Amino acid sequence: MARADTAARTLLQEFQVTSAPVDPISLARDLDVQVVPQDLDDDVSGMLLRRDGRCVIGVNRTHSRLRQRFTVAHELGHLRMHRGRPLILDTDTRVNYRNTVSSMATDREEVEANRFAAALLAPETLVRDAVYGASFRTVGELVTQLAGTFELSEIAMTYRLMNLGIISGPAH
Structure with a gap:
């Protein structure tokens, strides 16, 4: 089983979620993460901000409700699996000014966060x-x-x- 599947299953067990539909916003609240609808560029689905021991997920308020649910779950995946980065901005077109090795790591993290979101929802x-x-x-x-x-x-x-x-x- 992939790490993302295990992490999603662990989160669901932690909060005793046993039925569908899973509410990612409620899970975020349970984790003391604030979810804030934002006016973002259309190609930005969401972001995870970590600062001073607090976490905030910003989600594009203009996207469909289903897309917002997936985005929040995706950001929870980053929260649970990708520690240390203070800001993760998820866009349709990724601009990377780093070397190819670190950009591959970012792409791998995005795939992993998507897998987490699917396994969570x-x-x-x-x-x-x-x-x-x-x-x-x-x-x-x-x-x-x-x-x-x-x-x-x-x-x-x-x-x-x-x-x-x-x-x-x-x-x-």
């Missing part, structure tokens, strides 16, 4: 239970149904199901 056992109990004829119907249950975008749900080996690829 759609925990494997809950997803497998939902698939087992679902009534569907096509992969598309399954994705739509589960996206609603877990309050994820259909794209995020598709990737989660693919990563869990439940489906082999996106619905056509």
